Amino acid sequence: MINIAIVGAGVWGDTHAAIYKEHPQANPVAVCDKNVNRAKAIAAKYGIEAVYADVEKMLSAGGFDAVSIVTPDHLHADIAVACANAGKHMLIEKPIATTHTDVLRIVQASRRNGVRVMVDLHNRWSPPFAAARAAVENGELGTLRHGYFRLNDIQWVATDMLSWSAQSSILWFLGSHSLDTLQWLFGDEVVRVYSVSSRGVLDAVNVPAPDTYLTTLEFRNGGVAQMENSWITPNGNLCINDIKCAITGDKGAIAIDASSHNLIQQYTQDKAFVPDILVRNQIHGRVKGFAYESIRSFIDCLVADKPFIVSMEDAARATIAILAILESAEKRQPVDVVYDF
């Protein structure tokens, strides 16, 4: 049994609590949020005993083996280093961190303390992407030559859902998934990036953040891919995400449309939408989607002492490549990616 604490009781902290509550080998024992009322609400919803407003106090009290870090994108590192120093294994939400210094701090503290870290780059559990990866592994596509991944959000995510979108970026929030997925599908690492960005739509509604990044990636072994990440898909889109991916090898290709699939659409008098049947859905009251699968896998791998499906190093690679993308978009020049952790 893994006793677990959750730090960050927002939208996604609730997702972590839901799966720990139903996992037979997980026992959520503490929840911490600097907004203590949020922590209390999740504790009451899932029957979690201990509530904290301060991570250090929670770590001093102890009573758990692992911690889920579910704070905003730019606020993972201090908590992760404190948890590592307290000897706790961690599931850190994506991205692992948003600065080079913070990546190194987390990697070094975890290695120094011998704790295990998974990062929740959960697109690896998405059924069409898992099928694509299996086809690549089986040699059905041959060697991958080029790829394309569009992973966009409707504007509402930046304007209403996240209170901290201007301190993050669509590259951190969704680009981390695109980059990790492409590196995983190609079985290779990105060594050079060239990105352009545009802004104005979010600025006009008082969210000072770029709208869109269009990025070309070069892999070490010669593959190339393009990545589109935007926060300005109109709110009328059928789905919160706009997800399209295509990969082409020398023997075959795969095309994925994970948002506008034809499995189900729902209509009211004034709108049409695609109900979530893949990510965070429930069937007969049981949590089912791939967002839950990744968290479930964290517990399974801890219990079985197996390697995580997303390692700390995978996530560090994604952050370091995204930092190069930000630099490239700023300079309007290609940038080499150097992995130094």
Ligand SMILES: NC(=O)c1ccc[n+]([C@@H]2O[C@H](COP(=O)([O-])OP(=O)(O)OC[C@H]3O[C@@H](n4cnc5c(N)ncnc54)[C@H](O)[C@@H]3O)[C@@H](O)[C@H]2O)c1
């Ligand atoms: N895996 C996914 O695809 C996925 C999906 C959604 C969100 N996320 C990630 O989850 C993280 C949280 O996102 P969210 O939407 O739940 O955000 P949120 O704003 O709803 O919740 C974050 C919570 O963290 C708390 N917090 C901030 N600093 C803290 C601190 N020092 N100590 C304790 N609590 C603190 C805030 O008070 C807030 O309640 C982000 O990194 C986000 O990218 C991942």
